[in-house]
Amino acid sequence: MGYEVNMQFRDVKFKEKNIPEVEEILQELNETWQKKSDWCRFDSSLEDIVEIFEDIGFELELDDEFCHVVEFNRQKLGDHENMFIQLAPYLSDSEIVFHGEDNDDWKLVFKDGEHERVNRESL
Numbered sequence: 001m002g003y004e005v006n007m008q009f010r011d012v013k014f015k016e017k018n019i020p021e022v023e024e025i026l027q028e029l030n031e032t033w034q035k036k037s038d039w040c041r042f043d044s045s046l047e048d049i050v051e052i053f054e055d056i057g058f059e060l061e062l063d064d065e066f067c068h069v070v071e072f073n074r075q076k077l078g079d080h081e082n083m084f085i086q087l088a089p090y091l092s093d094s095e096i097v098f099h100g101e102d103n104d105d106w107k108l109v110f111k112d113g114e115h116e117r118v119n120r121e122s123l
Helices: 016-033 049-056 080-090
Strands: 003-010 013-015 058-062 066-072 094-100 105-111 114-119
Touching: 003 066, 013 016, 013 080, 016 049, 016 066, 016 080, 049 058, 049 066, 080 105, 080 114
Parallel strands: none
Antiparallel strands: 003 094, 013 066, 058 066, 094 105, 105 114
16 A cells, blocks of 8 residues: 655656666666565666656656656655665755645755655654
8 A cells, every 4th residue: 555645746857868777777776675575666668768657657848958746647656766876876956745634844955966755844
């Protein structure tokens, strides 16, 4: 059973030139966690980054330079918070705001390749 969560993406993106590194992180995370849960379902037969993110549960839009994470299309959250933390070195300065099923609110703030988790009482 998962934990229902809504996510709001505030300019979450990575450069297209970093797609190979992002794919490698996603694949490594899945290999680490696949024995425990179906959190990411990295499908190695998928070759397009948009399809990979879609299979994980996210909508990704591309422009001339960036891949933008724009929406989470599922109600249940696996270990996606950890996924974005691992991707932090490749993410532009941005935020993801989480609202959990128990009214818990927090956000991840990405800046200069690092991340910080901020809980609602700190907001």
